[in-house]
Amino acid sequence: MNIQSIPYKKIILVCGNIHTDGRISCGPQGGSEFKDTIKKICKEKQLPVRVVQSSCLGQCDFGPNIMITPDNVWLSGVTHADIDAIVTLIEKDLV
Numbered sequence: 001m002n003i004q005s006i007p008y009k010k011i012i013l014v015c016g017n018i019h020t021d022g023r024i025s026c027g028p029q030g031g032s033e034f035k036d037t038i039k040k041i042c043k044e045k046q047l048p049v050r051v052v053q054s055s056c057l058g059q060c061d062f063g064p065n066i067m068i069t070p071d072n073v074w075l076s077g078v079t080h081a082d083i084d085a086i087v088t089l090i091e092k093d094l095v
């Protein structure tokens with residue numbers, strides 16, 4: 001086993017889950033697109049963060065959901081109008 005430091009200051013988990021049993025899910029509400037958009041912006045800004053699509057975060061009824069760690073920030077009911085504010089939150093305390 002190798003142990004090394006994580007080269008990111010924050011991890012952003014964007015739920016893209018799709019439940020197949022009829023329950024409400026973040027994926028069909030744009031989760032994957034949110035991940036792609038946020039990841040693209042963070043890459044362009046060269047932010048030391050990792051944006052990943054996650055499976056269910058357990059708050060399906062309030063989605064789409066995004067977690068920013070280690071900031072302990074949970075975003076729910078995200079819309080495309082929130083993208084700039086989300087990036088601002090991600091940038092907080094990075095520089």
Ligand code: FES
Binds near residue numbers: 056065
């Ligand atoms: S499907 Fe996104 S929190 Fe459950």
